[in-house]
Amino acid sequence: MHTVIRTSHLPEADRFEYWTESVSRVLMPVNLYTRDPARFRGSMHLLDLGPVQISRMTCSSVHTRRTDKHIRRSDPEVILNLTRLRRGWQFAGECLLPVAVAVPLVADLFCAPGWDALDLAAVMVGSLALVAWRRAPLVPLLVTTACMLVHVLHAPAGLSAALPVLVSVFAAARAGHQLLAALAGVVFLGAGPAMSPAAVSSHPGHEFVESTGLLLGWFIAAGLIGVVIRLRQPCLRKAEQDSIDAERAREEGARWRADHERLRIARELHHSLTQNISVIKVQAGVAVHLARKRGEEVPAALLAIQEASGDAMRELGATQHVLHDPR
Template structure:
């Protein structure tokens, strides 16, 4: 940030140096006996001010030497002190108050050699001494003000970070509370329903009776509800992804799903928000493929581009374009994540059969998007 400010300030610094040089040069034109050497010294002492941000002490030394040489040689008026005043102010603002005071004394000593009368010289020197004292004081005041602004900005950033941490902690606590409530209530109820349905099916088969289809549907739905609930509880209890898309692919393979992983572009670390969203998208897409695609082959493609990450998970399962999917919680959650990052998501059956999920995530996504 400081470098950017320095770059943006260079035109203004150059303009200031030119204005100071123009003022001193204009005053020199009306002085008797001004030579080419004097104009060169004025130009050197004034234009050097343009580089004060990068080397304030060097600028102070050059400006003081050149301007002092000019006043000793040409005996100009008090306006000739402008370059040194500017250099003293900027050096004091940079924290070099000792060398700024020394440069002021050197210039005032040289200036005392000018003027036809001792009284007039002393009066003009005292006037300039007041100017130099003001330059020192304003430089130090500006330095303290800038330090105060930096401290205020740091405190504001720290307060914002603290608020974010508190919000994240509260969100995590709320997720855990919801997970406990679901576990204590729904898990017990679903387990009872599943157990009773299983006992009823077992007794019916033991007696040689035909098992009612409704009873089998209840048993199957109970098992599916338990699996869905466990998956939901796992998500609620997990604040951050616990791996990478590659690890998700390995887990899916170990579970019996035929999955291929393809990576294009230069793989590199991603921002936390993008990395988290990519993990969740691949996780949800693989989960849906395992549940709904049947004995299908799944391909996961990650494309690293200069300004975005593309994610595509497709399978050759049983989905057909004639039966578009009804967006569920998983698909809705994926779309919300992608939208929060300013990306795009498409999820639909493929023309050749199967299902495809494709997301495009910008790599400059805001950190606050979750």
Template sequence: MRRDLPYALGGLALGVLLLGNAVLTPDAATVEVLDVALVLAMAVGLAACRRYPVVALGVVTVAMLAVHIRVHPGVSAAFPVLGAVYVTAWQGHRSAAAVASLTFLGSFLARDVSMAPAGRPGQLVAERTALLLGWFVAANVAGLVARQRRAYLEQVEQRAIEAERTREEVALRRAGEERLRIARDLHDSLTHSISVIKVQAGIAVHLARKHGEEPSAMLLAIQEASGAAMRELRTTLDVLRTPTDADRVGLARVDELAERTRAAGVPVRVTVTGERADLPDEVDQAGYRVVQEALTNVARHAGPATAHIRVEYAPAELTVAITDDGQPSPAEPVTPGVGLRGMRERVSALGGTLRAAAHDDHGFTVRATFPLNDPR
């Protein structure tokens, strides 16, 4: 309805102009109630011109011809018809616009000829013909140009949408090819190395038990860690090859991480506060990877230490913190590496923040906070 309002207001304005011109024109007849009704019908027709252009054009043409025959207000009777012709041509009804133009123009001029003063009918007809013919040709041409311009803009927009979709498809295809390349590289390099470690550790455990000896805790930890690394590597390869079907890791498996770290000789405590919630998959995986990388750093750099994992669930955010009380070796100072940068990038991509800092006396803390209502 709001789109029809300008047409309705335009019809009323033209009706007022038409009636005012009829009152002021010396040779015009007296305006009666029927003439006002015809003007109102014209206004209603213009109001419906956008949705029903052909019907509205017919109503406006007939109403204005009737007003012209009854009142003879002059060329102002052609203004509503010109507007309806323009809208009809713009909507694509060229034939209807042309027929209405010829009908109104012929009837208008026929009435002028019949009512022209004796002695100069040819001059009057020529003037009106030149004036109205130019207006109606301009209205038809303007409507066709406007329609062609709209079609051109729609075509340009469609091409832009198609180009954007093509770019997205190319990007997705390249991303898929890159995932497959990374999966092949990981399979060809890491899978072989980890398999060798796992096999060698298993052989060492088997030989120790064969000779009646109990395998050392470190050897068992190596065997367990290599097996876990192999499973996670297979999961990663599945994610790279078929990311929608792969099993995902999450904070529900933090206890497994803690157990493997204890087997490697690092005592670990796990504290979970708040009510466990169903986390988004990306946040759940990112929290797990932060804990995994932090525990790896503790085992590698902290020396004799105890680690404490804290997982805090809140309605608006998730917090994962890993604290240790170790003392790094002076010969191998801790410097930011690829693992820490990877953690920070992973957390930042989800709208979170990560803080990693050493304590004043000894120990290190990694704290990651993920918003659970972030629009990204």
């Protein structure tokens, strides 16, 4: 079936609104905006082939906005699939993070002398605990801090041993547990790789101070990044809500302008009809009066016109009262 939608046959004030309603009805729900609605022109050819619909659209310049509300209204399965896909990617990222942290730690462990199964177990448990960094950030904070302390105090460890604790400190600060994150950082630095006997013996003098300062800077940066992200999230939610409110206000404004325009057209049409019918009524009344004055029989059609015009005038008067009623 071939369908053609055009705006050329409509008044200029109604063309863009008709086009927006047509696009939302036959294609997809969407908000359209244009700089000059009065000069808008558009035509659309639709060819329905059953499961496939082919459309060719030609129109003036428009700005299109399709929100989640439109997608939920037209394609709820798309939102459901996107939500599942996002959760799947999020879960995959949460699983890959412990692997990415464990690989360099295990590599450093194999290169270091004097390690045993306890160090390997501490590294693996401390890394795998990061799976819960988003859902329960306090759990990996406690587990990684304890496991990595066991590792660095039991065997020589490099600065990479602080990586799981850094991630857990960031996650705890991001979740709003800044005090606990700072406490875990202080505890780890107080007995961690920079303060262990192996680190002191292998980094004498200024190298020991540099490694300690480097770790301190990393922990401060991780905590600050987590706090900044936490403070930024309400701003993003507020900006999103402001955008939704602004869009709702634009839609309400568009509806108000459309209603106002319809009312204006109705009033103009009412005035025009009232004037024309009043002329018909006056002319019919004059004709009836002249016929009776000359003693002629008044035609029934003329009397019907006089009566109908009078009824129409009364109905238009009631309509005028409704159109001009501010309530």
